[in-house]
Amino acid sequence: MIGKTNFPFVKEGTELYASRLKHYVRFDIQELSDVKAGKNMPSDELKKKEAEQFLKKIPSDAFVILLDENGKQYQSRQFALEIEKWMIQTSKDIIFVVGGAFGFAPAMYERAQLKISLSSMTFSHQLIRLIFVEQLYRAFSIINQEPYHND
Amino acid sequence: MIGKTNFPFVKEGTELYASRLKHYVRFDIQELSDVKAGKNMPSDELKKKEAEQFLKKIPSDAFVILLDENGKQYQSRQFALEIEKWMIQTSKDIIFVVGGAFGFAPAMYERAQLKISLSSMTFSHQLIRLIFVEQLYRAFSIINQEPYHND
Numbered sequence: 477m478i479g480k481t482n483f484p485f486v487k488e489g490t491e492l493y494a495s496r497l498k499h500y501v502r503f504d505i506q507e508l509s510d511v512k513a514g515k516n517m518p519s520d521e522l523k524k525k526e527a528e529q530f531l532k533k534i535p536s537d538a539f540v541i542l543l544d545e546n547g548k549q550y551q552s553r554q555f556a557l558e559i560e561k562w563m564i565q566t567s568k569d570i571i572f573v574v575g576g577a578f579g580f581a582p583a584m585y586e587r588a589q590l591k592i593s594l595s596s597m598t599f600s601h602q603l604i605r606l607i608f609v610e611q612l613y614r615a616f617s618i619i620n621q622e623p624y625h626n627d
Numbered sequence: 628m629i630g631k632t633n634f635p636f637v638k639e640g641t642e643l644y645a646s647r648l649k650h651y652v653r654f655d656i657q658e659l660s661d662v663k664a665g666k667n668m669p670s671d672e673l674k675k676k677e678a679e680q681f682l683k684k685i686p687s688d689a690f691v692i693l694l695d696e697n698g699k700q701y702q703s704r705q706f707a708l709e710i711e712k713w714m715i716q717t718s719k720d721i722i723f724v725v726g727g728a729f730g731f732a733p734a735m736y737e738r739a740q741l742k743i744s745l746s747s748m749t750f751s752h753q754l755i756r757l758i759f760v761e762q763l764y765r766a767f768s769i770i771n772q773e774p775y776h777n778d
Contacts, residue, residue, distance in 0.1 A: 483643070485636035489754075492634070519777075552749040577777050595746035598703040598776065600761055603640075607758060610751055625749065626670075626728050 477574035477605055478526050479510045486606050493609040500616035505605070508533065523581035530573060530584060539566040540588045543574050543604060547591030552611065552625060556618035574604050628725035628756055629677050630661045637757050644760040651767035656756070659684065674732035681724060681735060690717040691739045694725050694755060698742030703762065703776060707769035725755050
């Protein structure tokens with residue numbers, strides 16, 4: 477993800493679900509520095525600089541999934557099945573990328589294997605990290621047949 | 628909403644967005660007590676008891692909208708337009724109801740004017756209150772043409 481969170485509650489919530497998730501799978505969050513953008517930097521330029529940051533960090537053999545408003549939407553149980561499939565498809569790291577406030581530059585769409593969307597609604601990109609980690613935890617609780625998820 | 632949140636970060640985040648939202652509109656969150664359910668209470672029975680709690684609290688002339696997995700999904704900008712419409716449709720309170728972990732009893736569907744859904748995914752009903760208040764704040768920032776929301 478790009479940008480450090482400003483909100484202690486986001487950090488706290490994200491850490492809670494991340495620590496639960498780690499019971500199931502190797503998991504790590506990497507926060508990249510915000511691009512230093514003047515107020516007048518056009519959003520395309522900003523996204524391009526963010527993409528450079530991301531691409532420097534992403535290993536060339538990683539399986540890359542963007543959290544994108546035009547991505548595919550899943551029910552939680554379907555999402556868990558997809559994760560199992562992705563883990564079979566690749567023996568490499570699976571990287572979920574949360575972009576900045578304006579979305580992704582074309583270079584990110586070219587690099588990514590997949591786009592997924594959490595909702596038709598736009599959520600704060602601060603909140604997305606929290607919502608998404610809970611959803612990953614939920615998926616692994618489903619995969620491991622734990623009683624966390626109720627249909 | 629039913630049930631007090633166990634998580635300080637949910638409370639903190641919800642309060643942050645609620646305080647911002649109150650710049651735009653009269654807004655109030657009411658947390659009803661959890662139904663005391665033994666471990667063996669069937670979920671239908673639990674939902675029925677939760678419905679009784681809700682219906683006791685909801686004024687008979689209120690406009691009631693359930694947050695329900697089978698509800699209508701909106702983009703944030705559409706959701707803002709709908710809220711404006713609902714506010715014209717009724718001069719009474721608009722009440723959004725967040726149910727318990729198992730959803731709603733039939734009595735709640737009978738009472739409600741509408742069902743909306745935040746996502747195809749299931750989110751923790753703890754997190755939903757936070758996500759939803761941010762979305763309400765976003766909607767009112769759109770209605771008031773503030774720069775919070777980026778398409």
